[in-house]
Amino acid sequence: MAKKAMSRSDRLFEWGIDAFLVGVLVVTLVPMWYVAMVSLLPFGKSPSLLLPPWEWSFAAYAQLIFQPTIWRAALNSLLLTFGGVLISLTLTVLAAYPLSRRELPGRGFIVGLILFTFLFNAGLIPTFLVVKDLGLLNTYWSVLLNGAVSVYNLLVMKTFFQSLPESLEEAARIDGANDWQVLRHVVLPLSRPILLTIGLFYGVANWNNFFEPILFLSDRSLMPLPVVLRDILTGLNVAEYVEGGAAQAAPAEALKMAAVVLITLPMLLVYPWIQRYFTKGVLIGSVKE
Amino acid sequence: MRIGFRLLFSLALCGGLAASGAQAQGNVTDLSIALYAANPEAPAPPANWEVYRIVREKLGINLKFTMLPTGADGDNRLGALAAANDLPDLFEVRSLALFDRLVQQGQLAPVNSLLSQMPKRSAERYSDARRNLLVTTNGQIYGFQEPVTLSRQYGIWVRKDWLEKLGLKAPTTLEEFFEVAKAFTERDPDGNGRNDTYGFAGVIDFDTAGILPGLGLGNHFQWVYGAYGVAGTWNYNPKAFAANVREANFRKATEYIRRLVEARVIDPDWATMRRADLRTRWQQGRYGMFFESVGGLQAGLQNFHANNPNAELLLLPPPKGPEGKSSMGTYSSAGWLYAVSKRAMDTGKGTAIARFLEWAHSGEGYFLLGWGRYKTDYTLPNNVPTINTQIPISVRGSYTQMRWLAFNGNPLEMRGRYPEITVGGRKYVMHQLMAQAQRQGNWIDRTGDLVVKAATNQADIERYVSENLVQFALGQRPINDSSWNQFLSGLRNVRFEQYEAAAEKVLKESGYLK
Numbered sequence: 001m002a003k004k005a006m007s008r009s010d011r012l013f014e015w016g017i018d019a020f021l022v023g024v025l026v027v028t029l030v031p032m033w034y035v036a037m038v039s040l041l042p043f044g045k046s047p048s049l050l051l052p053p054w055e056w057s058f059a060a061y062a063q064l065i066f067q068p069t070i071w072r073a074a075l076n077s078l079l080l081t082f083g084g085v086l087i088s089l090t091l092t093v094l095a096a097y098p099l100s101r102r103e104l105p106g107r108g109f110i111v112g113l114i115l116f117t118f119l120f121n122a123g124l125i126p127t128f129l130v131v132k133d134l135g136l137l138n139t140y141w142s143v144l145l146n147g148a149v150s151v152y153n154l155l156v157m158k159t160f161f162q163s164l165p166e167s168l169e170e171a172a173r174i175d176g177a178n179d180w181q182v183l184r185h186v187v188l189p190l191s192r193p194i195l196l197t198i199g200l201f202y203g204v205a206n207w208n209n210f211f212e213p214i215l216f217l218s219d220r221s222l223m224p225l226p227v228v229l230r231d232i233l234t235g236l237n238v239a240e241y242v243e244g245g246a247a248q249a250a251p252a253e254a255l256k257m258a259a260v261v262l263i264t265l266p267m268l269l270v271y272p273w274i275q276r277y278f279t280k281g282v283l284i285g286s287v288k289e
Numbered sequence: 290m291r292i293g294f295r296l297l298f299s300l301a302l303c304g305g306l307a308a309s310g311a312q313a314q315g316n317v318t319d320l321s322i323a324l325y326a327a328n329p330e331a332p333a334p335p336a337n338w339e340v341y342r343i344v345r346e347k348l349g350i351n352l353k354f355t356m357l358p359t360g361a362d363g364d365n366r367l368g369a370l371a372a373a374n375d376l377p378d379l380f381e382v383r384s385l386a387l388f389d390r391l392v393q394q395g396q397l398a399p400v401n402s403l404l405s406q407m408p409k410r411s412a413e414r415y416s417d418a419r420r421n422l423l424v425t426t427n428g429q430i431y432g433f434q435e436p437v438t439l440s441r442q443y444g445i446w447v448r449k450d451w452l453e454k455l456g457l458k459a460p461t462t463l464e465e466f467f468e469v470a471k472a473f474t475e476r477d478p479d480g481n482g483r484n485d486t487y488g489f490a491g492v493i494d495f496d497t498a499g500i501l502p503g504l505g506l507g508n509h510f511q512w513v514y515g516a517y518g519v520a521g522t523w524n525y526n527p528k529a530f531a532a533n534v535r536e537a538n539f540r541k542a543t544e545y546i547r548r549l550v551e552a553r554v555i556d557p558d559w560a561t562m563r564r565a566d567l568r569t570r571w572q573q574g575r576y577g578m579f580f581e582s583v584g585g586l587q588a589g590l591q592n593f594h595a596n597n598p599n600a601e602l603l604l605l606p607p608p609k610g611p612e613g614k615s616s617m618g619t620y621s622s623a624g625w626l627y628a629v630s631k632r633a634m635d636t637g638k639g640t641a642i643a644r645f646l647e648w649a650h651s652g653e654g655y656f657l658l659g660w661g662r663y664k665t666d667y668t669l670p671n672n673v674p675t676i677n678t679q680i681p682i683s684v685r686g687s688y689t690q691m692r693w694l695a696f697n698g699n700p701l702e703m704r705g706r707y708p709e710i711t712v713g714g715r716k717y718v719m720h721q722l723m724a725q726a727q728r729q730g731n732w733i734d735r736t737g738d739l740v741v742k743a744a745t746n747q748a749d750i751e752r753y754v755s756e757n758l759v760q761f762a763l764g765q766r767p768i769n770d771s772s773w774n775q776f777l778s779g780l781r782n783v784r785f786e787q788y789e790a791a792a793e794k795v796l797k798e799s800g801y802l803k
Contacts, residue, residue, distance in 0.1 A: 043595035046573050067683050069332045128369040137375075214358040215366055218323075220333040227358070232683075234329040234359045251592050253569055 039257035047253060060250035060258035064232065072221060073228035077207060080143055080224055084206035085199050088148045092198060093191075096154050097183050100161035111158075118151035124215075131216055142216035143209065150205075153198045160194040161187060193277040200274050204267050229259040317345060318641040320633075321353045323377035325363055327693055328686025335687065340657050348644050356690060357381065371396045378633035379642050381693070382432065382626050386743055388424070391628065392431050398634035399429035406640060407647035413697065414650070422799045423623055423739045433646070437624035438698025441727040442583040443500060444617060445489075445512065445608075449601040451478035451577050459605060463516050463545060466578075466608045470554035473577025479597075488554035490570060491580040492562045493759070501619045501735050504534060504754045506762065508618060509580040510546060512607045515616030517542040521735045522619075523792060527802055530793045532785070534754060540773050542610075546762045560759050572596060578605070583707065583723045594713025601715065604722060606729045617730035621739055625693050649694045659695035659702070661688035667705070674705035737801025741792040750783045 006014070030049070038047045042057035064070060098104050099111060122130075127146065136142040164187060172186045188195070210226045217223060223231075233256055250258075333356055334340070344350045355377065357363035364384045370376050371391055382388045391397050404411040414435055415421060424432035447459055452469070455476055460466040470488025472478070479486055491509025495502040502508045503522045514520045517538035524533050533539050549555045556562070556570065564585075571579040572589045574597040581589075586602070594600065607615040629642055648654035660667040660674045666685045667674050677685070696702060700720075707719035744750055757776045760766040780786075796802035 043592050045596075067330065069683070072332075124365065125369055125372040129373050132373045132375060211362075214362050215369060218355040220356055231326065231329040231359065234326075251569070251572075252565060252589075256565075 041254040060254035063249040073225045077224040081206045088202040096157035100158045143212045196277040319351045321377040323380040326356045331686025376630035398629045398631040403643040406643035410650035433627040435624040440620045441732045444726045445605040447578045449603040462609045474554045487556045489578045490556040490576045505758045511618030514542045516610030518614040590712040619733045619735035621736045655695045658691045744788040
């Protein structure tokens with residue numbers, strides 16, 4: 001069908017929209033570009049948005065990447081991220097699915113209990129005591145299990161499961177499927193968008209996790225990337241009495257921004273792969289029809 | 290019979306050896322020590338660190354060393370460990386508020402009995418009765434309060450090359466300071482044809498790295514208040530004790546800062562900048578004068594000279610005020626603080642703690658903890674510990690993560706830590722600069738400030754004073770009798786009188802106010 005010719009006012013409106021979106025894009029990209037440019041700053045140059053490529057210096061990246069602690073920390077972060085996603089997704093699915101079934105006895109009460117933890121946090125000390133009494137201090141389990149299930153993610157996933165047609169489940173049950181089989185062969189294959197979306201939420205949270213490792217882990221070799229990068233940069237602020245090697249290799253602001261790039265990049269690379277599921281997953285999970 | 294006797298003898302010998310082995314095993318004391326990382330860039334010492342072996346063999350201590358997270362995170366961790374009754378045996382405390390809380394909670398053990406068990410260390414570090422008062426409650430000393438080693442290393446640095454270019458002399462008074470700052474701002478000292486330089490820069494900084502910030506605008510502007518004789522929080526006048534903020538000269542000092550601001554000779558971002566921003570900008574060559582520590586200067590020299598190849602810096606004595614007074618600020622003689630958990634003392638680990646600390650104080654322990662591996666991390670030409678800079682701090686630093694337990698600030702140590710360096714073709718003798726900053730700063734010892742406990746609404750008090758002074762300095766509020774009196778009377782709303790009264794009482798009781 002031939003496209004209907006647009007009126008002048010429609011075209012103007014579309015151009016206006018385009019211009020606005022380009023503006024939004026610029027506002028979004030400029031800070032990221034600035035971070036990238038400053039991370040490439042050589043000694044003797046002021047931070048600028050327009051640092052020419054022939055002046056770029058990768059000294060800050062080299063300084064951070066070749067730190068003896070950084071690769072171990074990156075490995076720790078990967079372990080915590082993938083392990084965390086696996087544990088959190090498994091627990092969230094196993095909690096969300098039964099809670100999405102109307103026939104579950106006491107469902108409202110259980111959801112209420114879960115919501116209670118969403119509204120009222122136990123606090124730092126009680127959490128620490130629980131972790132200690134379970135013998136988890138200074139192990140990855142303390143980071144992986146503590147807060148493994150996000151109530152928000154659980155509710156989103158529960159709502160998503162509720163939105164799946166019940167007839168599919170009934171058909172499976174007529175064919176003799178039990179609860180596990182229904183979950184595994186019917187529900188989960190239909191839940192890819194929400195699994196990827198929630199998985200990404202958990203992944204980002206675990207990748208950026210900073211507070212729990214420093215609270216529960218005392219062995220420095222177990223620390224993840226954000227903690228180790230912070231420690232490297234700490235030397236820049238306490239130059240009064242701490243010897244810092246990093247500051248001798250690259251400007252302080254370049255080191256900070258390079259750390260920002262290094263910590264952000266992996267998650268930034270993951271987003272495009274999951275993007276097509278992302279909007280769908282969040283929207284479907286949030287709307288009950 | 291003989292076979293039987295031999296068998297019996299062998300069995301007895303084996304039994305004796307086994308018993309002696311068990312006894313040796315039993316004599317090894319497990320000791321957990323938690324300190325803030327001395328080298329944040331470096332990892333913890335490796336499991337095969339020779340110190341672990343030496344301490345085990347020579348001191349009978351099975352050392353377990355962990356590093357606390359920097360800043361408030363470390364306080365949170367210690368607080369959580371205390372709540373779980375799981376504090377390390379010996380640990381560092383950087384927050385006096387946390388220290389007081391742990392004492393009140395009964396988590397810390399008095400260390401009086403340990404002092405005599407480490408005679409050399411106690412004599413050289415813990416013999417100052419007044420300093421020990423900082424950690425004394427009900428007559429019991431609850432911590433090892435170290436003397437400070439790197440205090441008073443701050444000062445105002447001036448671009449000597451700019452002074453020479455503009456035909457100016459280094460300022461010695463507040464008036465001269467103002468004129469020089471004006472010239473640095475308006476007369477294009479860097480010769481680039483742009484109006485992009487400022488006479489002076491400092492930031493609102495309350496870091497207590499060996500100096501005391503006082504109420505108001507923090508460390509970087511104490512020299513102005515010092516020029517008016519009102520540096521620091523308290524006036525220490527036994528006849529009319531009060532906070533300096535009440536003194537007439539305090540207002541005059543604030544007016545002087547406002548004058549700098551209004552003349553635009555100070556970086557207009559001063560009220561919102563952080564220390565890292567200040568460092569970036571002086572290294573870029575934007576300031577004719579700036580407030581910085583010797584250590585901070587050392588860390589930024591390379592970038593500074595890359596930006597400003599012909600630059601030369603001079604450390605200014607604090608400018609004199611109208612009455613000829615001058616001071617760069619106030620300082621405390623108290624350095625790092627270590628505490629012993631009650632649990633450690635109750636389980637009989639006190640002697641092992643004293644043994645370890647005494648070992649760390651001098652000789653083998655001092656060098657192993659303070660400087661690392663001999664001939665690898667450092668050498669000793671002319672008895673000066675000289676760091677092997679070929680090994681990056683990220684590697685070398687692992688072996689000196691416990692260095693604060695060892696360092697004592699002796700002259701050779703200072704020469705080793707702050708050596709002579711050449712950057713941009715210019716020679717800097719860092720330990721001499723350090724000594725110069727300490728000597729010429731007319732620093733005022735206000736260690737007594739630390740016995741004054743924080744008020745329950747301390748944050749409100751500090752915010753009230755700081756916000757008002759910033760408003761006065763920035764010109765957001767006029768400074769006249771009416772507005773100043775309004776500011777002073779507003780102190781009542783944050784219960785400032787009670788805070789003053791409590792301060793006077795404790796300062797008199799502790800002998801800091803006579």
